Amino acid sequence: MSRHARDDNVPLNADATSSRDLALEVENLRTVFHTEHEQIHAVDGISFNIRRGETVGLVGESGSGKSVTARSILGLIESPGEIDPASAIRFEGDNITEYTESEYESIRGDGIAMVFQDPLSTLNPVYTVGNQIKEALSLHQDLRGTAATERAIELLEEVGIPDAARRVTEYPHQFSGGMRQRAVIAMALACAPEVLICDEPTTALDVTIQAQIIDLLMDIQAERDLSILFITHDMGVIAEVADRVNVMYAGEIVESAPVEPLFAEPKHPYTRGLLRSIPSTQTSGDRLETIKGEVPTPNEPASSCRFAPRCPKSFEECSEVAPIPTAVGDDPDHDAACLLYPESMTTDEAVAHHRPADDGGEQ
Ligand SMILES: Nc1ncnc2c1ncn2[C@@H]1O[C@H](COP(=O)(O)OP(=O)(O)OP(=O)(O)O)[C@@H](O)[C@H]1O
Numbered sequence: 136m137s138r139h140a141r142d143d144n145v146p147l148n149a150d151a152t153s154s155r156d157l158a159l160e161v162e163n164l165r166t167v168f169h170t171e172h173e174q175i176h177a178v179d180g181i182s183f184n185i186r187r188g189e190t191v192g193l194v195g196e197s198g199s200g201k202s203v204t205a206r207s208i209l210g211l212i213e214s215p216g217e218i219d220p221a222s223a224i225r226f227e228g229d230n231i232t233e234y235t236e237s238e239y240e241s242i243r244g245d246g247i248a249m250v251f252q253d254p255l256s257t258l259n260p261v262y263t264v265g266n267q268i269k270e271a272l273s274l275h276q277d278l279r280g281t282a283a284t285e286r287a288i289e290l291l292e293e294v295g296i297p298d299a300a301r302r303v304t305e306y307p308h309q310f311s312g313g314m315r316q317r318a319v320i321a322m323a324l325a326c327a328p329e330v331l332i333c334d335e336p337t338t339a340l341d342v343t344i345q346a347q348i349i350d351l352l353m354d355i356q357a358e359r360d361l362s363i364l365f366i367t368h369d370m371g372v373i374a375e376v377a378d379r380v381n382v383m384y385a386g387e388i389v390e391s392a393p394v395e396p397l398f399a400e401p402k403h404p405y406t407r408g409l410l411r412s413i414p415s416t417q418t419s420g421d422r423l424e425t426i427k428g429e430v431p432t433p434n435e436p437a438s439s440c441r442f443a444p445r446c447p448k449s450f451e452e453c454s455e456v457a458p459i460p461t462a463v464g465d466d467p468d469h470d471a472a473c474l475l476y477p478e479s480m481t482t483d484e485a486v487a488h489h490r491p492a493d494d495g496g497e498q
């Protein structure tokens with residue numbers, strides 16, 4: 136795929152990282168579903184990026200908008216869903232939200248590939264695993280015949296499938312769950328993508344197999360310098376895989392940080408709640424704490440903190456002012472969207488910092 140130098144396209148929030156080190160940039164992404172009765176702001180103005188060779192985590196409870204984010208990046212949002220035209224997703228210098236379907240097809244797979252939770256949603260039961268990998272090789276690498284078969288076997292070996300020369304002729308139902316997910320990863324690699332989006336790739340697997348698949352993904356990443364967006368609801372998995380983490384709640388990113396400060400010094404009450412629900416952080420005998428209640432459907436524009444109704448720290452203004460991402464802690468890349476911050480300010484000052492300018496705040 137051609138790579139265009141686009142120096143005129145420096146991101147708005149340009150930091151020490153030049154735009155060329157970025158594999159993917161998501162800027163103010165909004166994805167709305169226009170249903171009969173309501174507008175669902177499934178993804179409501181999120182921004183993050185992924186550097187080359189890096190794993191970025193996207194974590195949050197069910198319904199927080201993680202999969203809609205992934206589908207938005209891959210151009211898979213269909214009516215009644217719509218990406219707001221003011222959103223930008225930059226890949227190789229282009230804003231791909233402006234792509235036509237055929238332009239999207241040219242990057243799906245060999246630019247940005249995806250691994251889903253259920254391998255059977257990707258694998259076709261009526262073709263052998265080998266034929267499906269060969270199909271991908273023919274489409275994306277122009278390989279056919281014996282060369283494709285040999286490459287398919289190599290790929291199965293790369294993802295740790297034993298006896299690959301035999302298994303390449305088998306059907307998906309002859310594979311165990313873990314082996315199927317390995318086969319799906321082999322198919323994704325057949326396209327030689329730059330960015331791999333993994334949406335809960337291990338959630339359906341038992342714990343031992345889950346750890347093996349995570350190890351595999353991390354090995355492949357190091358070998359191929361892949362950029363990975365890793366989606367999960369599991370903070371334990373995030374701790375293992377991610378370099379940087381975005382915590383998502385009801386369509387918004389409420390906290391983002393490199394993995395160490397996020398775990399050492401979580402700032403948003405939601406992140407703290409998620410961390411308390413990891414089994415391994417509990418001393419034996421303690422009951423696992425979970426956050427009471429559920430993620431609300433974001434069916435109105437954000438005019439308050441969407442976590443406030445469940446938040447142990449909420450106060451009156453939390454239901455009146457929508458918090459904006461604010462620098463917290465010691466790491467320059469650590470932000471939280473919460474009226475408790477900046478820590479250096481009094482509550483009144485902090486609320487004024489978050490309040491929109493036309494309300495008389497200082498923003
Ligand atoms: N096709 C659709 N039509 C209407 N609403 C949708 C559609 N797809 C998703 N949504 C809504 O978007 C919101 C985010 O859903 P999403 O699937 O992204 O959550 P998630 O974080 O991936 O959750 P999970 O962990 O359960 O996979 C939810 O409120 C969901 O109901």
Ligand code: NI
Binds near residue numbers: 201202203
């Ligand atoms: Ni999901």
